[in-house]
Amino acid sequence: MQFLRTMVLVTVLLAMLLALLTGCDSGDQRTTTQDADTDLQPEAGGMAIVALPSQPDVLNPLIRTSSVAGMIISLLQASLTEMGEDMSWQPMIAESWEVSPDSMAITYHLRPWVWENGEPLTAEDVRLSFDLVRNPIIGCPRADIHRPVTAVTVLDSATIRYEFESPEPQPELRSSHTILPRHLVAELDPGSVGSWSMNHAPLASGAFRLESWDHGQQLVLEPNPQYPLVRPWLDRVVMRVIPDETARILALETGEVDMVMSIPPVAARRLKTNPQIRLSEIEGRVFGFMMWNTRKPQLEDPTVRRAMSLAMDRERIVNDLLDGRGSVAASYLPKVLWNHHPDLAADPFRPDSARVLLEQAGWVDTDGDGVREKNGQELSLEILFRGGNPLIENGVVLLRHNLADVGVAVDLRSLELATALSFLRSGRFDAYFGEFQANLYADPSPLVMSGATDRFNFGGYANDRVDSLLATALAETNRELSLPIWYALQEELMWDQPAAVLYYPNQVVGYQGRLHDVRPHKLSPVNNLTEWWIAPRDRHWSKKEYSK
Numbered sequence: 001m002q003f004l005r006t007m008v009l010v011t012v013l014l015a016m017l018l019a020l021l022t023g024c025d026s027g028d029q030r031t032t033t034q035d036a037d038t039d040l041q042p043e044a045g046g047m048a049i050v051a052l053p054s055q056p057d058v059l060n061p062l063i064r065t066s067s068v069a070g071m072i073i074s075l076l077q078a079s080l081t082e083m084g085e086d087m088s089w090q091p092m093i094a095e096s097w098e099v100s101p102d103s104m105a106i107t108y109h110l111r112p113w114v115w116e117n118g119e120p121l122t123a124e125d126v127r128l129s130f131d132l133v134r135n136p137i138i139g140c141p142r143a144d145i146h147r148p149v150t151a152v153t154v155l156d157s158a159t160i161r162y163e164f165e166s167p168e169p170q171p172e173l174r175s176s177h178t179i180l181p182r183h184l185v186a187e188l189d190p191g192s193v194g195s196w197s198m199n200h201a202p203l204a205s206g207a208f209r210l211e212s213w214d215h216g217q218q219l220v221l222e223p224n225p226q227y228p229l230v231r232p233w234l235d236r237v238v239m240r241v242i243p244d245e246t247a248r249i250l251a252l253e254t255g256e257v258d259m260v261m262s263i264p265p266v267a268a269r270r271l272k273t274n275p276q277i278r279l280s281e282i283e284g285r286v287f288g289f290m291m292w293n294t295r296k297p298q299l300e301d302p303t304v305r306r307a308m309s310l311a312m313d314r315e316r317i318v319n320d321l322l323d324g325r326g327s328v329a330a331s332y333l334p335k336v337l338w339n340h341h342p343d344l345a346a347d348p349f350r351p352d353s354a355r356v357l358l359e360q361a362g363w364v365d366t367d368g369d370g371v372r373e374k375n376g377q378e379l380s381l382e383i384l385f386r387g388g389n390p391l392i393e394n395g396v397v398l399l400r401h402n403l404a405d406v407g408v409a410v411d412l413r414s415l416e417l418a419t420a421l422s423f424l425r426s427g428r429f430d431a432y433f434g435e436f437q438a439n440l441y442a443d444p445s446p447l448v449m450s451g452a453t454d455r456f457n458f459g460g461y462a463n464d465r466v467d468s469l470l471a472t473a474l475a476e477t478n479r480e481l482s483l484p485i486w487y488a489l490q491e492e493l494m495w496d497q498p499a500a501v502l503y504y505p506n507q508v509v510g511y512q513g514r515l516h517d518v519r520p521h522k523l524s525p526v527n528n529l530t531e532w533w534i535a536p537r538d539r540h541w542s543k544k545e546y547s548k
Contacts, residue, residue, distance in 0.1 A: 040516070046534035047236040048515060050526065051248045051257040054417070055216060055241045058199040061178035062132055062140050065421075067437060071524055072239065075221060078205040079179060080108050080126065081172055083440060085521055085528075087338075089172040092229075093121065093179070093205075103167035103477055106175055110158040114226045115181050116204040123160040125182040127152050133177050137190040141455060144446070148174050169477035173441045179205065207232055207530045217241055233533035245390065252277065252510050255540070259515070261525040263508040264390060265323030271510055280520045282507040283336055285438040287329050288317070288391075290383070290399065291499040293429055293459045298379055302496045306347075307357035309500035311406045312399055313349045317503050321394055326505040331490045332444040334504050336522050338479065339442045339486040344494065346501075354406045365407050372407035380409035381430040384423055387414035391505070396433045424458040432458070435505070440523070444489075445470055448498050461498035514538035 056069030061077060064070060080094040094108040113121040130152050133140045151163040162175040181203050188196055200213060207229070208221040219239040223232045240257060242248045249267045251257040253274065263271060263279065271277050290312070292299045299305060314328040330346040333339055363372040363379050372379040381403070385396045393414075400410040415423065423429050436456070438444070446455040449470055450462035469489040476482035509520040514534055521527040 040535050042233050042516070042533040043536060044231075044233050044533075045235050045536065046233075046539040047238065048234055048258045048532060048534065049238040049240055049256070050259045050261070051242045051251055052239050053241075053245070053248070053262070054243060055219070059202045059210070059213075060193070060196060060199040062138050062180070063193055063199075065141060066417075071526065072219065072221075073178070073202070074206070074524065075208045075526070075529060076202055076204045076206050076210060076224075077178055078113070078207075078227075079176060080110075081176060083523060085519070085523065087440070089176075097172075099171050103164070103169070103171065105161055105163045106168075106171040107155070107159065107161040108175070110160070111228070112158075113205065113228060116209045116224050116226050118226060119181065119183050120157075121179065121181075121205055122157040123154045124157070126160050126179055127154050128182045128186060129180045130177055132180065132185070132190065135190050138193050142177075144452075144455065145441070146174055146177060166475060167477050169475070169479070169482070170441060181205075208237065211236070230530060232530040234529075237529065243388070245388065249510075252512070255512065259509065259511040259518075259525070261507070261509055261520075263510045265321070265325055265508075268325070268508045268510075269323065276513055278511050278513055278515075278518070280509045280511075280518070281325065282509065282520050282522055282525070283504075284507045284522045285334050285336055285440070286435050286505055286507065287332070287334055287438065287501055288395065288435050288503045288505065289329075289433075289499045289501045291432045291434075291459050292461075292497070293427060293431065294462075294498065295427060295460045296430055298374075298377070298381070299430065301361050303357050303361045304363070304379075305497045305500070306495070307354040307361070307406070308403060308408065309347045309497060310350045310357070311354040311402045311408075312347070312500055312502060313402055314346055314502050315349060316398060317395055321391055321398070322503065322505055325508060326503050329501045329504045330494060331501060332438065332447055332493065332499075333442055333486070333490065334438050337438060337442040339473075339483060341487045341490040344487075344490050347494075351402070351406050358406060363407070370404070370407060371409045378409055379407060380411070382411045382413055383431045383433050384413050384415055384420055384429050385433045386417055386420055392434060395502075399433060427458065427460065429458075443470075443474065445474075448493060457498070459498055463492070463496050463498075465492055466496070514540075 052068055054068055056072055057066045058064050059069060059073055061073050064073060078093050080092060081089045082092045084090040093110055093113050095111040097106055097108045099106045110123060115121055132138060134143055134146060148164045148168055149162050150165050153161045155161060168174055184203060202210060204224045207224060207227050209224040211220040211222045213219045218241060221237040242251060245264065248260045252260045268279060272279055292305050294300055318324065318326050318328055328346040330344045331341055358372060362374045365372045383396060385392050387393065396412055400412060403410050424432060446452050447457055448461060448466055449457065450467050453460055466489060469485055469492065473482050473485040473489060476485065509525045511518055516533050517531045519528045
């Protein structure tokens, strides 16, 4: 195995040297198609290795919080419906469904389905799972999605109906949730959900099953033999945990891994000349932002928060730190979402205007030391951020400089994810600079609704008009009629900002050319993993010889 890895490294280094000698292609290769081997056809077998930046927290969908866990769970667990690449709902366990004429109910008809251990998956599993999602003892972070549901009724083993409190504009969304095996969880204590065995050994109903999980190292997935739909082409998928970004990129370049899901701009410039690697750029749902703790005296005034937003150089972040792979941002709803406000302009970089607003709010540098004061208090902030991401690390230094230039004293504090979340949830912060992935159902409530402090509104933001606009927009069953309401909401959030929304980064996915039919998507970089295949001539590893 070591000999094989050495040979791969030598081959890749020779290819890189050849690229340097022959010069770089001046064309834009941000999105690269598959190779020209049109005579090749999919053939079962082979193994792919995907690099992960971190391991999942748990594989129990009731309590998972990390996006990595969500991605892996989506491969292991099937749901009634799934969102297709056209963003419409597609059949999965439910082969059909109908919405009542008054939009007050939706009824699903399940196709025959079993768990990986052969036990039937029925409407009773679905109903019990919904009850667990809504159980306050468990505290599922996604429970609020299902708030409009008033009743779930099993009509027979293959039919289940959801009823809503009012006409529901998104009935498929409100009834979309994880499904757990009733025969295993019915007798478990919800109060001890944190210690359930399924947190680390889930029972699969999806296209893949979990073969093994070597904590801190890797997870190994293999096709679920009980899956009734199309079987994956690959025999095995290894999810290898490589926390260091530089190490992940090197592993891709040397052929140690087949995919890295987020390539930084500097590395993307280099990799686009590598003939062995394909790059695919996704305009995704992530946005970079500076969240304010509005409970803090220096940040409770919307004028101060707007002034700080005007002091931030969004264009420089996009042009210099993202290498142009992204755009400046104004809204919590990224451009890929249907209700994004297309005419909402991002705050421009206007430090002079920021200074004027701060003075209007009573913050003046009276002693000439470069820091503004009010009532004897300096205008100072501690900005928390997660270390290990060069974009975040370099971006927060730039933003500190921007804010200092208008008279704000800034300290920076780098934390690991778990510690950062602890600080945010307890309100022990002034500001937090990071990134957030907007949900697919285009609802920013978890971030901006007054009652969402137990979700992601860590800064305690509260605005009655925002709450009212959210409620009205979410209640409107006609998308076209709801758009003006969504636009008004985004405009209000520009004037009374819970956070300075800064940029929308494009996600650059890198993968080995030996992988065929790879289609990274805003849903997930591995969204069509069941369709990936490797020609026999390109299979580097087998189950027997692969060790790590």
